[in-house]
Amino acid sequence: MKRTVPRSTLKNLVKKHKPQLRLGGNTDLLVHLNFLLFLFRLAEEARTTAIEEKSKIIKYEHVVSSAKVIILKFFLETYFAYYNVKTVHNCIKF
Amino acid sequence: REKQGPSLPSTLVKKMFTHYVKMPVTKEALQVVDRCVNVYFKHLSNDLEAYVNHARRKTAEPADLELLMRRQGLITDKTPLNVLVERHLPLEYRKLLIPVAVSGNKVIPQKLK
Numbered sequence: 001m002k003r004t005v006p007r008s009t010l011k012n013l014v015k016k017h018k019p020q021l022r023l024g025g026n027t028d029l030l031v032h033l034n035f036l037l038f039l040f041r042l043a044e045e046a047r048t049t050a051i052e053e054k055s056k057i058i059k060y061e062h063v064v065s066s067a068k069v070i071i072l073k074f075f076l077e078t079y080f081a082y083y084n085v086k087t088v089h090n091c092i093k094f
Numbered sequence: 095r096e097k098q099g100p101s102l103p104s105t106l107v108k109k110m111f112t113h114y115v116k117m118p119v120t121k122e123a124l125q126v127v128d129r130c131v132n133v134y135f136k137h138l139s140n141d142l143e144a145y146v147n148h149a150r151r152k153t154a155e156p157a158d159l160e161l162l163m164r165r166q167g168l169i170t171d172k173t174p175l176n177v178l179v180e181r182h183l184p185l186e187y188r189k190l191l192i193p194v195a196v197s198g199n200k201v202i203p204q205k206l207k
Contacts, residue, residue, distance in 0.1 A: 014135070018142070026156060030156055057118040
């Protein structure tokens with residue numbers, strides 16, 4: 001795997017979502033680290049679901065079910081106190 | 095299928111994901127991964143904005159990311175941020191993030207903001 005970080009691409013990406021948000025020195029590297037960990041967790045989860053279903057390849061539904069778990073874990077867990085489960089499911093609709 | 099907002103180049107995401115799963119992945123599954131990345135960045139920029147606004151700043155700082163990762167359960171008391179950086183980022187970026195003492199009793203870089 002290529003280990004270099006596409007720093008300007010990352011900065012532009014965050015800029016496209018939030019135009020007025022600035023990333024201070026080296027923050028983009030930490031964003032990349034977070035992204036790596038996200039993909040890593042997603043991959044691990046997809047792998048375990050695939051193995052549980054005795055599949056030798058990762059299929060569409062494995063990724064979908066694991067994505068729900070991981071995105072929930074990464075971003076929405078703390079919002080549970082404020083929103084009900086239905087809105088959480090709307091957030092991670094595919 | 096319509097495009098859902100800006101995203102990282104799909105070839106890059108594909109390479110990274112297949113590296114981590116160590117298993118064959120179908121084409122449809124990779125498309126879902128791509129969409130996950132979209133959702134991820136959407137939530138990430140939302141959260142970052144919330145943190146920055148809360149601190150009454152306009153610039154996101156490394157401390158914000160550290161807080162975010164602490165909330166995500168990635169940084170704990172047993173695994174601080176530096177350990178994660180050492181484990182996952184290559185040396186040239188580690189140099190930028192972790193202060194190291196060099197000759198002449200200088201510390202480079204001086205400190206994370």
